[in-house]
Amino acid sequence: MDKLREVEGRAIPFGRKNIDTDVIIPARWLKTISREGLGEGAFETVRANEPDNPFDSEEFAGAPILIAGDNFGCGSSREHAAWALLDLGIRAVIAPSFSDIFAGNAFKNGILTVELPQTAIDRLLEVAQADQISIDLDAQSVTTPFQDRFAFEIDAFRKDCLMEGLDEVGLTLSRDGAISDFETGIRNQKPWLARGTGIAA
Amino acid sequence: MTARTLYEKIWDDHVIERRDDGTCLVFIDRHLVHEVTSPQAFEALRLAGRKVRRPELTLAVPDHNVPTTPRLSEDGTRIPIEDPQSAQQLAALEKNVEEFGIRYFGATAREQGIVHVVGPEQGFSLPGTTIVCGDSHTACHGGIGALAFGIGTSEVEHVLATQTLLLKPSKTMEVRLEGAMSAGVTPKDLILHIIGVIGTAGGTGHVIEYRGQVFEEMSVEGRLTVSNMSIEGGARAGLIASDEKTFAYLKGRQFAPQGADWDAAVEYWRTLRTDEGAQFDKSVAINAADIAPTVTWGTSPEDTVAITGSIPDPSSFADPSKQAAARASLDYMGLTPGTPMREVEVQNIFIGSCTNSRIEDLRAAADVLRGRKKADNVKWAIVVPGSGLVKEQAEAEGLDTVFTEAGLEWREPGCSACLGMNPDKVPAGERCASTSNRNFVGRQGPGSRTHLVSPAMAAAAAVTGRLTDVRELT
Numbered sequence A: 001m002d003k004l005r006e007v008e009g010r011a012i013p014f015g016r017k018n019i020d021t022d023v024i025i026p027a028r029w030l031k032t033i034s035r036e037g038l039g040e041g042a043f044e045t046v047r048a049n050e051p052d053n054p055f056d057s058e059e060f061a062g063a064p065i066l067i068a069g070d071n072f073g074c075g076s077s078r079e080h081a082a083w084a085l086l087d088l089g090i091r092a093v094i095a096p097s098f099s100d101i102f103a104g105n106a107f108k109n110g111i112l113t114v115e116l117p118q119t120a121i122d123r124l125l126e127v128a129q130a131d132q133i134s135i136d137l138d139a140q141s142v143t144t145p146f147q148d149r150f151a152f153e154i155d156a157f158r159k160d161c162l163m164e165g166l167d168e169v170g171l172t173l174s175r176d177g178a179i180s181d182f183e184t185g186i187r188n189q190k191p192w193l194a195r196g197t198g199i200a201a
Numbered sequence B: 001m002t003a004r005t006l007y008e009k010i011w012d013d014h015v016i017e018r019r020d021d022g023t024c025l026v027f028i029d030r031h032l033v034h035e036v037t038s039p040q041a042f043e044a045l046r047l048a049g050r051k052v053r054r055p056e057l058t059l060a061v062p063d064h065n066v067p068t069t070p071r072l073s074e075d076g077t078r079i080p081i082e083d084p085q086s087a088q089q090l091a092a093l094e095k096n097v098e099e100f101g102i103r104y105f106g107a108t109a110r111e112q113g114i115v116h117v118v119g120p121e122q123g124f125s126l127p128g129t130t131i132v133c134g135d136s137h138t139a140c141h142g143g144i145g146a147l148a149f150g151i152g153t154s155e156v157e158h159v160l161a162t163q164t165l166l167l168k169p170s171k172t173m174e175v176r177l178e179g180a181m182s183a184g185v186t187p188k189d190l191i192l193h194i195i196g197v198i199g200t201a202g203g204t205g206h207v208i209e210y211r212g213q214v215f216e217e218m219s220v221e222g223r224l225t226v227s228n229m230s231i232e233g234g235a236r237a238g239l240i241a242s243d244e245k246t247f248a249y250l251k252g253r254q255f256a257p258q259g260a261d262w263d264a265a266v267e268y269w270r271t272l273r274t275d276e277g278a279q280f281d282k283s284v285a286i287n288a289a290d291i292a293p294t295v296t297w298g299t300s301p302e303d304t305v306a307i308t309g310s311i312p313d314p315s316s317f318a319d320p321s322k323q324a325a326a327r328a329s330l331d332y333m334g335l336t337p338g339t340p341m342r343e344v345e346v347q348n349i350f351i352g353s354c355t356n357s358r359i360e361d362l363r364a365a366a367d368v369l370r371g372r373k374k375a376d377n378v379k380w381a382i383v384v385p386g387s388g389l390v391k392e393q394a395e396a397e398g399l400d401t402v403f404t405e406a407g408l409e410w411r412e413p414g415c416s417a418c419l420g421m422n423p424d425k426v427p428a429g430e431r432c433a434s435t436s437n438r439n440f441v442g443r444q445g446p447g448s449r450t451h452l453v454s455p456a457m458a459a460a461a462a463v464t465g466r467l468t469d470v471r472e473l474t
């Protein structure tokens, strides 16, 4: 996973509340076998029904930040929602709150979720219309070119992983010794459990 | 030693390491894989140049996308799947299991079936194990006393690569059934009733253990039905302690331990019971005698009512948001408050899904249908066995003939009309008495209207063409 220390650039001002995973990526896109290319289906219904939507505007093409309303990512647990945002080029989402599952999926895919109070969101939505926004993960702050500075909280473990570009699989693989010891324990104490389907590695 | 619940015993036995923030690295004993939630996980392994750590602990089978029409033509060649995307997901799974060396029951294998039917049936799912699958109904395997829960695709990748997951412990919840069930009431009625009582958020953050004499007397397949729907009650997992019945059910199955291993396993499994005096974080007691054959009226699995009851009036709910939800549900379902449930006509019958497609389910449905015919207003009625082995057993008992003589279709195993991902769908605006587990808007196809019922109740509805109290037919 790419390291994420700062995210800087245009931010898509999409301040809507309760954006569910069906809006982020409709169910018909779930039949894919790849993580790539889902950006095409991202916010499909919004794009189809609202000619002036920010996702199709030249101005916000490739913007690395999305600003949203309360309870972003509610609905199903589909990880495709995170993949779709990533495919659009989004590395950080700022909102007053997120659904737990979405926040977890975003993190697992190297997307930073920033929770800020609605007043800060309102200000950022305003700035985002014409100017860039910066997120400094190390300093845990969001700033604008106009001296705005909003501090945010983040779980220390998640912060570490994002900053170092560590994926969970890589982290766990570094615990290989402990896992191997545990497996040896199973082979000794519950030999009947280790066989599985009988196909050896 | 402090008294522990069954959940705590299984959990403690699987923790490899505990981090300061309470997150634990947990060993996963068994991993089930199907075609929908796994392709991106295998792709990620490939991109990172990683391998599957313990291929023998993963079992793969396609189920969601496979059509339930014949898969082999007369000359034994495979009939291609029409939908290109479904075909692509199946092809991807085939390629992945081949490349990573994983045991696979392909679409034409006799062991193929719904992943949650196949696991216990093959003795792959065992008591006291941690079992995961990229599917929320993995809770099903809790019926044999395993800690089983659904995971996301990144977690599928994590398990493939490391045979572990990073998890925080859940809270514990006891659902205790007092007394005995009345005649004509099945495990499906029981779990529908339980979800009606606790609500779809009742078990959130908890692992439910189902306790009481009812569950001790219940068959293993009945327990799988109950545990299966724990997720509809908000719990990621459900548990029913294993016992002699569980051991008898598993003994001799393909992947179950054998010989001395078997004896050692049983000895360990016998220790896996909630200790006297162990504390649950939450406890719910329900009187089993209060439970009648149960059906759903709305678009949430908690919208349950006894078949003897009627469609509720939304304004009868105390919570305003529930009132609004009920109004929207009834609008979608095309139902009027006060209508007796027994007057609701159905045009479709689905007997199948990981909740109710095992041999006992098919026997229960056949017992009602034997010597009867489906009603004329029932246009589409299908019976979909949970696996090829269930299908063989049913055919050996002549159940297929009972179904076809009654005017129902006998299909090949798979998820089928449980969800609209394969060709089996309920037409928009039509009603289906379904033995599956979710009555969400559009779940059985766009505009479909689902009433969740037991297999016997689905069979009864097929006979009369409306929701029916099966106790009146026998």
Ligand code: SF4
Pocket: B063, B064, B114, B115, B116, B135, B137, B353, B354, B355, B414, B415, B416, B418, B419, B436, B437
């Ligand atoms: S039968 Fe239905 S609930 Fe069960 S695994 Fe298949 S789609 Fe999911």
